[in-house]
Amino acid sequence: MSRWLILLIVAVLLTTLTNAYDSLSALRIDNGCPNPGVRMCQYVACANGGECQETDTPRCFTCNCRIGFIGEMCETKQEIKNTTNLCEFQPCQHGGICYPISNNDFVCQCSPSTTGRYCEQIVKKNPCDSRPCLNGGTCIIKNNTFECICPSQNTGYKCEINQLTSDVCSNTTCFNGGICHASGNQTYCYCSAGTTGRYCEDTLPLNPCLSSPCYSGGTCIPSNGTFKCLCSTYNTGEFCENFSFAHPCASAPCLNNAHCFGVNHNTDFYCYCGYDRAGRFCEIEMTYKPCQYSPCRNGGSCITMNDTFRCECPPRTTGYYCELNEEL
Numbered sequence: 001m002s003r004w005l006i007l008l009i010v011a012v013l014l015t016t017l018t019n020a021y022d023s024l025s026a027l028r029i030d031n032g033c034p035n036p037g038v039r040m041c042q043y044v045a046c047a048n049g050g051e052c053q054e055t056d057t058p059r060c061f062t063c064n065c066r067i068g069f070i071g072e073m074c075e076t077k078q079e080i081k082n083t084t085n086l087c088e089f090q091p092c093q094h095g096g097i098c099y100p101i102s103n104n105d106f107v108c109q110c111s112p113s114t115t116g117r118y119c120e121q122i123v124k125k126n127p128c129d130s131r132p133c134l135n136g137g138t139c140i141i142k143n144n145t146f147e148c149i150c151p152s153q154n155t156g157y158k159c160e161i162n163q164l165t166s167d168v169c170s171n172t173t174c175f176n177g178g179i180c181h182a183s184g185n186q187t188y189c190y191c192s193a194g195t196t197g198r199y200c201e202d203t204l205p206l207n208p209c210l211s212s213p214c215y216s217g218g219t220c221i222p223s224n225g226t227f228k229c230l231c232s233t234y235n236t237g238e239f240c241e242n243f244s245f246a247h248p249c250a251s252a253p254c255l256n257n258a259h260c261f262g263v264n265h266n267t268d269f270y271c272y273c274g275y276d277r278a279g280r281f282c283e284i285e286m287t288y289k290p291c292q293y294s295p296c297r298n299g300g301s302c303i304t305m306n307d308t309f310r311c312e313c314p315p316r317t318t319g320y321y322c323e324l325n326e327e328l
Contacts (some may be wrong), residue, residue: 033060049217050074051093064093077265091272093119099293105278105286109295112320117274123320134181134190135159160190175201216240234266258282276307298322 033056041052046063050073055062065074087098092108096119100106110119128139133148137159140147150159160179161169169180174189178200181190191200209220214229218240221228231240234247243250249260254271258281263270273282291302296311300322303310313322 032056033058035060047071047073047075047217077263091118094122095119101288101292102278102286105273107288107290107293109293112323133159135162173199175199176203214240234262253281255281255283296322298325
C-alpha cells in the first residue's frame with residue numbers, strides 16, 4: 001500500500017470522527033440546558049402570575065401558568081368554553097390531582113407539602129432541612145419543631161455552647177438575638193436572620209418585595225424601604241387586590257365566597273365555587289364528602305373532620321396521607 005493511500009485513509013477517518021463528535025455535542029446542547037449552573041428563575045418573570053420552574057431543557061426554565069393563561073411565558077389568555085369537566089382547566093397547583101365530583105365542581109388531592117382549595121399553600125418544610133444543630137449535633141423532629149441531640153462536650157438549644165470553653169463567652173455580648181460561640185480562646189457571634197457584624201450589631205436592609213405583596217400579577221417595585229404595586233388594566237388598589245371597572249368581576253357576581261376569574265379576554269367571568277357550592281354564580285348548595293376518593297395511602301383510615309379529613313395511619317407509617325414509611 002502506497003504512502004499517499006495510507007494518508008488519505010487516515011484523513012477520511014479523522015473527518016468522520018470530528019463530524020460525529022460535533023453532532024453529539026449539538027444534540028446534547030439541543031436537548032438540555034446549556035448553562036445548568038445558572039438559576040434562570042432569578043432573572044425570569046412569568047406573566048400573569050405564572051410560576052417559573054427551572055428545567056433541563058434548551059430554555060433552562062418553563063412557566064407553570066395560572067388557570068386561564070397559556071403560552072411559553074403565560075402571556076396569552078385562554079378562551080374557556082362550556083365544559084362538563086372542570087379538571088380540564090387544571091385548577092390544582094403544585095402537582096395536585098384534580099377529581100371531578102359533579103358537572104360543576106371538583107376537589108384537589110394535594111401533595112404532602114401543599115394544602116388549600118387549589119393546593120396553592122405551601123406547608124412548612126421539615127425544620128431539620130436548614131441543619132440548625134451546631135457542633136455536630138443531631139437534629140430530630142419533635143412536636144412540629146426540632147430538637148438537637150448534642151455531643152458530650154456541647155449543650156444549648158442548638159448545641160451552641162461548648163462546655164469546656166463556655167467561660168470564654170462570659171465577656172462577649174452578641175446583639176439582636178445573636179449567640180456566642182467559642183473556638184479555643186476566641187469567640188464569635190452567630191447572628192440571627194437579618195443581622196450582621198462582629199457582634200450582630202448591624203441590621204441588614206430587607207427587600208419589601210420578597211413576600212410578593214402584589215396580587216393579580218401586579219409588579220412589585222421597591223422604593224426607599226417600602227414598595228409600590230404596578231397593576232394591570234383590570235386591577236386597582238394598593239396591592240392590586242381590587243378589580244377595576246373594566247373587569248367583568250368588578251360587580252362581584254360570584255356568591256358564597258367563590259373566586260371570580262375573567263375569561264374570553266375579560267369579556268366574561270367564571271366562578272370557581274367552594275367544595276359545597278355549584279352553579280353559574282355558585283348559588284347551588286352541595287354536599288361535600290372529603291373521604292369520598294380515599295386520599296389516605298398504605299391502608300390508612302380516612303376520618304371526616306368538619307370540612308376536611310384526617311388520615312389515621314397504620315403502624316410504621318406517617319405523613320398527612322400516611323405516605324411515609326418510618327425507619328426502624
